[in-house]
Amino acid sequence: xxxxDQIAKLSGFSKATVSRVLNHSPHVSQTTRDTIMKIMEELxxxxxxxxxxxxxxxxxxxxxxxxxINEVMLPxxxxxxxxxxxxxxxxxxxxxxxxxxxxxxxxxxMRRKRVDALVISTCVNDLELLSSYxxxxxxxxxxxxxxxxIQSVAMNQYEGYMLGLEHVIKQGYRRIANAFGRPTSMNxxxxxxxxxxxxxxxxxxxxxxxxxxxxxxxxxxxxLVRELLLNPGEHPNVILCANDLVAAGVLNEARRMGxxxxxxxxxxxxxxxELAHTxxxxxIYNPIAAQAQNAFQLILGRLKGTEAAQQQLEFQLxxxxxx
Amino acid sequence: xxxxDQIAKLSGFSKATVSRVLNHSPHVSQTTRDTIMKIMEELxxxxxxxxxxxxxxxxxxxxxxxxxINEVMLPxxxxxxxxxxxxxxxxxxxxxxxxxxxxxxxxxxMRRKRVDALVISTCVNDLELLSSYxxxxxxxxxxxxxxxxIQSVAMNQYEGYMLGLEHVIKQGYRRIANAFGRPTSMNxxxxxxxxxxxxxxxxxxxxxxxxxxxxxxxxxxxxLVRELLLNPGEHPNVILCANDLVAAGVLNEARRMGxxxxxxxxxxxxxxxELAHTxxxxxIYNPIAAQAQNAFQLILGRLKGTEAAQQQLEFQLxxxxxx
Numbered sequence: 187x188x189x190x191d192q193i194a195k196l197s198g199f200s201k202a203t204v205s206r207v208l209n210h211s212p213h214v215s216q217t218t219r220d221t222i223m224k225i226m227e228e229l230x231x232x233x234x235x236x237x238x239x240x241x242x243x244x245x246x247x248x249x250x251x252x253x254x255i256n257e258v259m260l261p262x263x264x265x266x267x268x269x270x271x272x273x274x275x276x277x278x279x280x281x282x283x284x285x286x287x288x289x290x291x292x293x294x295x296m297r298r299k300r301v302d303a304l305v306i307s308t309c310v311n312d313l314e315l316l317s318s319y320x321x322x323x324x325x326x327x328x329x330x331x332x333x334x335x336i337q338s339v340a341m342n343q344y345e346g347y348m349l350g351l352e353h354v355i356k357q358g359y360r361r362i363a364n365a366f367g368r369p370t371s372m373n374x375x376x377x378x379x380x381x382x383x384x385x386x387x388x389x390x391x392x393x394x395x396x397x398x399x400x401x402x403x404x405x406x407x408x409x410l411v412r413e414l415l416l417n418p419g420e421h422p423n424v425i426l427c428a429n430d431l432v433a434a435g436v437l438n439e440a441r442r443m444g445x446x447x448x449x450x451x452x453x454x455x456x457x458x459x460e461l462a463h464t465x466x467x468x469x470i471y472n473p474i475a476a477q478a479q480n481a482f483q484l485i486l487g488r489l490k491g492t493e494a495a496q497q498q499l500e501f502q503l504x505x506x507x508x509x
Numbered sequence: 510x511x512x513x514d515q516i517a518k519l520s521g522f523s524k525a526t527v528s529r530v531l532n533h534s535p536h537v538s539q540t541t542r543d544t545i546m547k548i549m550e551e552l553x554x555x556x557x558x559x560x561x562x563x564x565x566x567x568x569x570x571x572x573x574x575x576x577x578i579n580e581v582m583l584p585x586x587x588x589x590x591x592x593x594x595x596x597x598x599x600x601x602x603x604x605x606x607x608x609x610x611x612x613x614x615x616x617x618x619m620r621r622k623r624v625d626a627l628v629i630s631t632c633v634n635d636l637e638l639l640s641s642y643x644x645x646x647x648x649x650x651x652x653x654x655x656x657x658x659i660q661s662v663a664m665n666q667y668e669g670y671m672l673g674l675e676h677v678i679k680q681g682y683r684r685i686a687n688a689f690g691r692p693t694s695m696n697x698x699x700x701x702x703x704x705x706x707x708x709x710x711x712x713x714x715x716x717x718x719x720x721x722x723x724x725x726x727x728x729x730x731x732x733l734v735r736e737l738l739l740n741p742g743e744h745p746n747v748i749l750c751a752n753d754l755v756a757a758g759v760l761n762e763a764r765r766m767g768x769x770x771x772x773x774x775x776x777x778x779x780x781x782x783e784l785a786h787t788x789x790x791x792x793i794y795n796p797i798a799a800q801a802q803n804a805f806q807l808i809l810g811r812l813k814g815t816e817a818a819q820q821q822l823e824f825q826l827x828x829x830x831x832x
Contacts, residue, residue: 247614254587257580264577271606276614279602283594291570291599300623404783431783438787460727460754461784464761 197225244302248485249292250279252307256402258429258457259307262328265475266305269482275302286311293319303485306336324488326481330372339480343376346470346501347426350454351384353468353503354424359452360390363422365410365432369399381426396422407435415443415451423451424509430455430462430469437467437508453508466507473499520548567625571808572615573602575630579725581752581780582630585651588798589628592805598625609634616642626808629659647811649804653695662803666699669793669824670749673777674707676791676826677747682775683713686745688733688755692722704749719745730758738766738774746774747832753778753785753792760790760831776831789830796822 194201199222206214207222248270255263267277278301282289289311295301296319306327309316313333319325320335330340354362364381366374378397385392395417401410407427415421427433433455437447445451455462455469462469480496487494517524522545529537530545571593578586590600601624605612612634618624619642629650632639636656642648643658653663677685687704689697701720708715718740724733730750738744750756756778760770768774778785778792785792803819810817 254590255578255583256587257583260578260580260583264579267577267604267606271604271608271611276611277604279604281590281594281600281602283590285594288594288599404787408787434784435787438789461757464727464731464758466761 193222193225197222244489245300246274247276247278247301248482249295249301249304250277250307251282251289251292251304251309252279253282253284253289253310255279255281257431257459258402259328261457261459261474262307262478265478266482269479273482273486275482282310284310290315293322296325297322302489305481305485306331324485326484328477328481330376337484339477339484340373341473341477341499341501343373344380346456346472347377347380348384349501349503350426350456350468350470351380353505354426354452354454354509355384355388357448357452357509359424359509360388361396361420361422361424362390363393363396363414363425364398365401365407365425365427365436366397366399367402367428374399391420393420393422401428401432404431404435407432408439409435411436411439411445411451412443415440415445424454425451426454427456430457430459430467433467433469433508434461434465437465448508458502458504462504462506468506468509469504471502471504473497473501516545516548520545567812568623569597570599570601570624571805572618572624572627573600573630574605574612574615574627574632575602576605576607576612576633578602578604580754580782581725582651584780584782584797585630585801588801589805592802596805596809598805605633607633613638616645619648620645625812628804628808629654647808649807651800651804653699660807662800662807663696664796664800664822664824666696667703669779669795670700670703671707672824672826673749673779673791673793674703676828677749677775677777677832678707678711680771680775680832682747682832683711684719684743684745684747685713686716686719686737686748687721688724688730688748688750688759689720689722690725690751697722714743716743716745724751724755727754727758730755731762732758734759734762734768734774735766738763738768747777748774749777750779753780753782753790756790756792756831757784757788760788771831781825781827785827785829791829791832792827794825794827796820796824 190201190204193204197204199218203214203218204222207219250263250266270277280292289309292304293316296304303324306325306329308329313331317333317335325336327336327338328340331338366377368374381397384390398410401407411425425436427436433453437453440447440451447453453467455467456472457474458469458471476497476499483494483496513524513527516527520527522541526537526541527545530542573586573589593600603615612632615627616639619627626647629648629652631652636654640656640658648659650659650661651663652661654661689700691697707713721733724730734748748759750759756776760776763770763774770776776790778790779795780797781792781794799820799822806817806819
């Protein structure tokens, strides 16, 4: 016997009436509604979640897609959660741990109307596959993606990185090392391009070990500065870092090695976090929180069919004691 | 016309046969199944998500409940996500932004079998209400909660904080200030109790402004050290901090003020993060990642009806240059 049958039998009403109560139809008296609701409660009857959401048309939940969560993405995540919340939307974060099948759950959930829209922080699936879900709802990405179905709020990292590069050149540094982040990301490509352009422009010295990728953490920053400064051969006199965590590791380890900062080694972070502030590290202000606000506005515009209120965003150099 | 009707009509099969395909019944030939699946795809028919999950009995998704995400909870979150992933479970994080109604969505989702279990990082709803969802699936909490329906992996913060207190006493410090965290949490109560006990045991001086609560960030640590050291009257000579971020702020601001650390002011962090390591801050190792593993094992044990493989966990003092 189905739940509906059972509720109908116990309440003494027809299945059609029970169904009307479930569907919030106005054509049911309050007494009838109360009786049926009471029996549903006694039976611990769980109305189908999708049915409820579909009747309202929206779930008011937005899925965020990410492999994992680290310090660098926290400002994006928190700003998105807060902005969405101001508009009555809840953010649900789908972690994939890098597993394409788990990541796809979020997209399947949008297809099944469990979430209204998706914002991608990082993703691992083939972009063509992910793009195909664009017909089920808005998809916005924090990363740069050249897919028409996925709008992006990414900023041109070339420009931000160039600010740091031109700054250290102006301060007289020429032996530039780079601690780059994720080797496959378009953000890293943009930064690499800026470095190549500045090398050409100023005819700077280049060493093969001066531009490693995959450097994200304090410990990796510490290790990098040991490798760079203990190597035989020429040493860099400035390190531009993928983020402020790496810069903190570089700065502290360099000091422990007795290296004078910024006289012998300059350090530049990225993102201009509280850590860069408290440690006095020169950094590039990256309007991450504002990007998240833009991402939400793009989604909201699509969901409501209105114009998205986008902010114009710019990187800024914040000079401190390490350059 | 319902989707089922439409698929039946277009495929030439009965509704019963279409239904059998949807329910993965073995009593359908492969040819029939293929024909019907093809039509479902053409119609872009979305099978009901709950129905699919219910047929397997589990969604293999676990919900994490939290107000928001900060650096301090990242090790818990990431360790949980990773452990769950090793066992084939996906973690979905429900952010509430402190809104009880949004938080309740996660619990409603467990009731509707959209997630198999819940792990609470922080929560804002009345615990009696949340406990009532215990009948729908396992609920485990990172925080201490004295509810039989919610298992907890919390450690006794009294013991961890006492390690720090006894250490600074042994180093000769007596004027102890505390930067406490969330005033309403049982974790903070445990730490406050340890402080009160040590004050009594060693007959230590106490000032009303030496134990503020709600101190979580680098900036708040910087501000606190200015307030404490610029006040007229007696100054503390050691600050125990709610976490390593606060300790980093205290340490750097004290140095900027020309205060000698640890001679004039000692600093103790909490959690023993990479930040404490790179800045040389004495800290209390807090086995947060292992707590998350325990939380997952408790859930898995409940879901599979097996014994949970719990680890025995202990705090440890890690002495560095700030004490």
